[in-house]
Structure formats: structure tokens, C-alpha cells
Amino acid sequence: MAEKRKLLRVTTAAAWRTWLRKNHARARDVWFVFAKAGSGKPRVTYAEALEEALCFGWIDTTVQRLDEHYYIQRFTPRSNPKNWSKVNLDKFDRLEREGRMTDAGRAKRPADVKPPPPRLPVSSRVPPLVAQALAAHPRAQRFFDTLAPGYRRDYLRWITEAKKEETRERRLKEAIRRLELGWKTAFDAYGDK
Numbered sequence: 001m002a003e004k005r006k007l008l009r010v011t012t013a014a015a016w017r018t019w020l021r022k023n024h025a026r027a028r029d030v031w032f033v034f035a036k037a038g039s040g041k042p043r044v045t046y047a048e049a050l051e052e053a054l055c056f057g058w059i060d061t062t063v064q065r066l067d068e069h070y071y072i073q074r075f076t077p078r079s080n081p082k083n084w085s086k087v088n089l090d091k092f093d094r095l096e097r098e099g100r101m102t103d104a105g106r107a108k109r110p111a112d113v114k115p116p117p118p119r120l121p122v123s124s125r126v127p128p129l130v131a132q133a134l135a136a137h138p139r140a141q142r143f144f145d146t147l148a149p150g151y152r153r154d155y156l157r158w159i160t161e162a163k164k165e166e167t168r169e170r171r172l173k174e175a176i177r178r179l180e181l182g183w184k185t186a187f188d189a190y191g192d193k
Contacts, residue, residue: 004040005031005072005074006027006030006031007030007031007033007072008030008031008032008033008104009033010032010042010064011035011041011042011043012042012044013044013048013049013051013052015044016032016044016048016049016052016054017052020052020055020056020058021056021102022054024056024057024058024077024104025104027077028076028077029074029075029076029096030074030075031072031073031074031075032044032049032072032073032074032075033066033070033071033072034046034049034070034071034073035069035070036068036069036070036071039069039070041069041070041131046060046073049073049075049092050088051091051095051100052072053150054088054091054092054095054101054105055095055100055101055102055104055105056075056102056104056105057077057078057102057104057105057107057108058075058077058078059075059076059077059078059088060071060073060074060075060189061073061074061075061076062074073090077108078108081108081110082108082110082113082124084109084113088111089113092105092109101107113145124145126152126156127156129168129172130155130156130159130160130172130175133175133176134176134179136177137179137180139179139180140176140179141179143179143180143182144179151184151186154185154186154187155179155186157186158171158175158186158187159171159175159186171186
């Protein structure tokens with residue numbers, strides 16, 4: 001599967017920066033090959049790769065295992081300039097102060113962008129709407145009850161933090177389906193459908 005992707009193997013942050021300088025404006029994505037920490041292979045760290053990507057207006061997305069020594073992470077041009085985490089905003093500011101930021105990176109950060117509000121902790125108490133749905137689906141209830149507290153909180157957060165009622169209802173149905181199938185995670189890495 002990974003063979004069909006455009007894989008980039010570099011062993012220094014400088015080589016990654018050179019690739020970005022030449023390709024950031026025309027490439028749609030690249031799968032960066034990372035050597036695992038214990039592999040003994042020359043490697044660029046995730047933090048180094050992300051910083052260089054931010055300098056050119058790119059961001060990290062999906063990560064996948066390649067083999068026992070390597071994993072791959074997809075990097076793409078940032079598509080939503082308003083969607084910045086506090087961590088990446090802080091990195092952006094530091095990279096700017098260090099003189100590493102490029103015009104391409106600056107163009108992806110609007111002046112009015114603000115970090116998202118901090119996530120409030122979700123109570124492990126099951127809200128009535130979810131409790132009723134679980135009671136109507138005993139198999140889902142049994143599996144939900146076996147989950148570690150963190151997985152239960154993920155399900156509850158995913159359902160209850162939806163802004164629209166129809167989204168909450170759709171997520172609740174999807175959560176019940178996943179629980180009946182024995183899935184620990186409420187959503188996948190590719191979006192919450």
C-alpha cells in the first residue's frame with residue numbers, strides 16, 4: 001500500500017527543508033519516512049520535521065507503520081488557515097523569531113487566527129441520552145462497560161461536543177454501531193463521518 005505513495009527518505013532536517021523549498025508550492029502531499037527511535041538508523045525527529053513543514057505552510061496528518069524500522073507520516077499544504085492548535089501557534093512564533101519562517105509559511109497563518117478554546121474535561125458520568133441508547137442496545141452497553149475510562153470519555157466527548165443536534169444523533173448512532181462491533185475508539189483518524 002505504501003509503495004503507491006510518494007515516499008520521501010531524508011536523514012537530516014536540512015534535506016527536508018531543501019525538499020520543501022523546491023516542492024512546497026507544487027506538491028499535493030508527501031509521505032515522510034521516519035526511522036523509529038530504537039532502529040539505530042539516521043533519522044529526522046518528528047519535531048524537526050513538523051517545524052520545517054510549518055515554515056513552508058505545511059502540516060502533518062496521517063501516520064502509518066511502514067515496517068519494523070520505519071513509519072510514514074503524510075505531510076500536506078495546510079488547507080484550513082484558521083485551524084491552528086496552540087502548540088503550533090507557539091512554534092510558528094518561535095520559528096518566526098528564529099528567522100526560519102518563509103513567506104509561504106506566513107501566508108498560511110492569518111493575523112486573526114486564535115488557538116481553539118481549551119477542551120473541558122468530560123465527566124465520566126454517562127449523559128441520559130447516551131444511557132438510554134446504551135440501554136436499548138445491550139451488546140453495546142456490555143462492551144462500553146468493559147472499556148477503560150479514557151476510551152469511555154472519548155466516546156462521550158465525541159458525542160456530546162457536537163454543536164448540532166443532528167450531528168450528536170448521528171454520532172450516537174455511529175457510537176452504538178462501533179460498540180456493538182467491539183471497537184474501542186469512537187472515531188477514526190480520517191474524520192468522524
